[in-house]
Amino acid sequence: xxxxxxxxxxxxxxxxxxxxxxxxxxxxxxxxxxxxxxxxxxxxxxxxxxxxxxxxxxxxxxxxxxxxxxxxxxxxxxxxxxxxxxxxxxxxxxxxxxxxxxxxxxxxxxxxxxxxxxxxxxxxxxxxxxxxxxxxxxxxxxxxxxxxxxxxxxxxxxxxxxxxxxxxxxxxxxxxxxxxxxxxxxxxxxxxxxxxxxxxxxxxxxxxxxxxxxxxxxxxxxxxxxxxxxxxxxxxxxxxxxxxxxxxxxxxxxxxxxxxxxx
Amino acid sequence: xxxxxxxxxxxxxxxxxxxxxxxxxxxxxxxxxxxxxxxxxxxxxxxxxxxxxxxxxxxxxxxxxxxxxxxxxxxxxxxxxxxxxxxxxxxxxxxxxxxxxxxxxxxxxxxxxxxxxxxxxxxxxxxxxxxxxxxxxxxxxxxxxxxxxxxxxxxxxxxxxxxxxxxxxxxxxxxxxxxxxxxxxxxxxxxxxxxxxxxxxxxxxxxxxxxxxxxxxxxxxxxxxxxxxxxxxxxxxxxxxxxxxxxxxxxxxxxxxxxxxxxxxxxxxxxxxxxxx
Numbered sequence: 385x386x387x388x389x390x391x392x393x394x395x396x397x398x399x400x401x402x403x404x405x406x407x408x409x410x411x412x413x414x415x416x417x418x419x420x421x422x423x424x425x426x427x428x429x430x431x432x433x434x435x436x437x438x439x440x441x442x443x444x445x446x447x448x449x450x451x452x453x454x455x456x457x458x459x460x461x462x463x464x465x466x467x468x469x470x471x472x473x474x475x476x477x478x479x480x481x482x483x484x485x486x487x488x489x490x491x492x493x494x495x496x497x498x499x500x501x502x503x504x505x506x507x508x509x510x511x512x513x514x515x516x517x518x519x520x521x522x523x524x525x526x527x528x529x530x531x532x533x534x535x536x537x538x539x540x541x542x543x544x545x546x547x548x549x550x551x552x553x554x555x556x557x558x559x560x561x562x563x564x565x566x567x568x569x570x571x572x573x574x575x576x577x578x579x580x581x582x583x584x585x586x587x588x589x590x591x592x593x594x595x596x597x598x599x600x601x602x603x604x605x606x607x608x609x610x611x612x613x614x615x616x617x618x619x620x621x622x623x624x625x626x627x628x629x630x631x632x633x634x635x636x637x638x639x640x641x642x643x644x645x646x647x
Numbered sequence: 648x649x650x651x652x653x654x655x656x657x658x659x660x661x662x663x664x665x666x667x668x669x670x671x672x673x674x675x676x677x678x679x680x681x682x683x684x685x686x687x688x689x690x691x692x693x694x695x696x697x698x699x700x701x702x703x704x705x706x707x708x709x710x711x712x713x714x715x716x717x718x719x720x721x722x723x724x725x726x727x728x729x730x731x732x733x734x735x736x737x738x739x740x741x742x743x744x745x746x747x748x749x750x751x752x753x754x755x756x757x758x759x760x761x762x763x764x765x766x767x768x769x770x771x772x773x774x775x776x777x778x779x780x781x782x783x784x785x786x787x788x789x790x791x792x793x794x795x796x797x798x799x800x801x802x803x804x805x806x807x808x809x810x811x812x813x814x815x816x817x818x819x820x821x822x823x824x825x826x827x828x829x830x831x832x833x834x835x836x837x838x839x840x841x842x843x844x845x846x847x848x849x850x851x852x853x854x855x856x857x858x859x860x861x862x863x864x865x866x867x868x869x870x871x872x873x874x875x876x877x878x879x880x881x882x883x884x885x886x887x888x889x890x891x892x893x894x895x896x897x898x899x900x901x902x903x904x905x906x907x908x909x910x911x912x913x914x915x916x917x918x919x920x921x922x923x924x
Binding site: 416417424425426427429474475477478479480481482485486487488489490491492493495501502504506507511514515518519520521522523524527547 | 655656657658659660675676678679681682683685686689690693758759760761762763764765828831832833834835838918921922
């Protein structure tokens with residue numbers, strides 16, 4: 385419940401936000417070309433090619449999605465598994481280029497990716513912090529400035545020059561989280577990651593998200609937890625089978641979504 | 648802090664030339680390239696006793712074996728064969744390792760590419776950087792062997808950065824080309840190993856191309872780009888000559904065209920990688 389109060393937003397707060405557009409999707413579609421059978425080797429491909437048996441099926445993970453998100457907004461994205469929620473985040477993160485339509489993003493985007501995805505076990509914590517920072521697009525000067533803060537947050541000064549293969553999984557996650565969230569992005573993408581980890585870890589990550597929000601970052605939050613979205617987001621978008629089913633006030637969209645699930 | 652000025656705007660519809668865009672992106676992410684090179688060097692040497700020395704000992708060992716085999720078994724007692732073979736091996740190893748690493752890193756980096764944006768050429772560019780560091784290190788045993796075996800070291804040795812640059816451009820271009828295909832087919836990396844082995848024996852690495860019988864000799868010269876790259880690498884070091892300018896021009900031309908084609912093909916396909924890897 386205290387989560388609720390921490391994140392509930394007053395109307396004035398929304399109005400005070402400068403109504404600048406942070407993200408705009410215009411008739412966006414993403415089409416995966418799915419081979420009817422998975423062909424993973426060149427040998428197979430050559431054989432199939434000779435037999436004339438290569439068949440593709442187009443699969444639209446997203447189709448005709450248009451929406452705008454203002455700077456400083458926190459928007460929840462809901463929908464069933466495989467509806468295209470993560471695909472949408474990938475479009476904003478520039479990982480995928482849309483097959484059709486247009487994506488415009490203003491500002492630095494940071495994905496809250498699975499913590500420590502880029503770590504190498506043979507490198508020390510210190511070396512990994514710099515490597516991971518570079519993966520997120522930072523320069524050395526920027527990382528040197530962040531380094532102390534990151535290690536402070538992770539509380540890992542005693543182990544920072546030890547190869548990470550000797551870290552416990554908890555230490556590994558702590559360092560990954562500290563790096564990933566010290567980025568001060570303009571736009572933060574959160575894809576269900578908060579559901580992993582123990583309770584204190586979750587609380588810490590909520591606090592970080594709140595910090596981002598207060599600083600005026602735009603946040604896209606994908607979750608299956610309607611309570612969390614209701615508590616934290618002004619607006620919600622419901623994606624169903626690749627198209628935008630509804631967008632608007634979080635409570636209303638969630639109600640609509642719930643009705644469709646029960647009937 | 649004036650945030651509005653720092654806003655970088657990404658617009659998917661703004662399709663400038665992706666090849667040029669990638670050059671800008673790789674420059675912007677140069678620190679990532681440095682970190683990748685650092686990681687490759689550190690992880691390779693950290694857990695071995697002799698560390699960096701392996702870069703130098705590895706071609707030395709092969710050179711000793713080949714010298715014994717060729718001079719004793721085949722009786723080909725070429726003057727300064729040890730230095731000849733070592734200069735070839737050093738250049739060849741750079742080429743083979745760099746192209747391989749470009750493929751392996753991109754396939755390995757697939758899981759990262761599905762999560763965050765980074766210039767996709769960063770993998771091949773950093774593989775070339777790592778290779779260049781190793782190549783410079785292995786010049787040390789090469790010069791030592793030349794000293795010991797009495798092959799004169801001439802001032803032309805300072806021309807070596809030029810053929811090294813050509814080799815790097817060629818390896819980067821080819822690495823980009825093959826890794827583009829390797830994204831789609833997992834067995835390309837395996838096939839490339841076999842190709843590399845055959846290619847090495849078709850190149851004047853461990854033998855001098857003069858020993859080849861005539862029809863083959865001119866075919867290899869005409870069709871094998873590595874012939875020109877190896878010759879222009881050897882000339883200033885082993886032979887102590889200013890390389891023949893026409894061969895340098897051919898080597899440079901081949902390298903430039905390979906890099907250009909590799910870069911264009913790779914960046915043209917790079918947007919599809921996240922759909923595939």
